[in-house]
Amino acid sequence: MARIGIVVSEFNYDITYLMLQKAISHARFLGLEITYVFKVPGTYEIPFAVANLLKRNDVDGVVALGAVIKGATKHDELVASQTARKLMDLMIQYGKPVGLGIIGPGATRMQALERVEDYARRAVEAVAKMINRSKSLEEKKFAGETVFIE
Template identity: 55%
Template sequence: MKKVRIGAVVAEFNYDITHMMLELAKEHARFLDAEITRVIAVPGVFDMPLAVKKLLLEDEIDAVITLGAVIEGATDHDQIVVQHASRKIADLALDYDKPVALGISGPGMTRLEAHQRVDYAKRAVEAAVKMYRRLKEDI
């Protein structure tokens, strides 16, 4: 079976958390006989859709994962960021016929909860690989 080539879009905001997420994602990709071949760092989760689109346009990318941690603040800003970014990310998967997996934790979580949820990165890799392979089976 062909090794799945994954592009990753990683938020720099809360980098202490997202860096751990990226390392876990790389490790889990190897376990699943996949590889993260390209990483694009963006300022924050809200900035992800454009980078996701860029990766989806590349023939050498089979699937994309998004890695970010949106921590609750004093306002509802975290809710807005995640809702808009996740919706656009899902739309891009449909527009480009390639899997895009959501590895974004939040909203409404504390920094401690964000650290406890770094495994969302592994879930994103797993979802991207499964979707890619299952979609290829049907072709």
């Protein structure tokens, strides 16, 4: 059974709490074991928590959940883009998948609420698929025929 951690932002918690509940439910449906739920103050802090979880031997992948709501400035764009960039870097650094379940930038509160389930489920599914496919790649070997990892 694959083991995952979930990192969830407390900022916009009316939205991210719902995302967390959907992610937990979907992870259990997929047969994933949730070893940690790590709450952080905001989306900007998500990479720090993800890095700490990816270091652990009892975590095969991490789901990152947040909601970056559009404000009067471009702060939402900065936070969302830098967070996503760092999460990609951490995936490569640790060789473990990170599911991007961060709504925004540019989303209104209403748009974010409409996307809660989709973003949470897709992030969990991405991590589950990448954990399984990474394990599959380790088990297979090229022997003259193309190897498909699906």
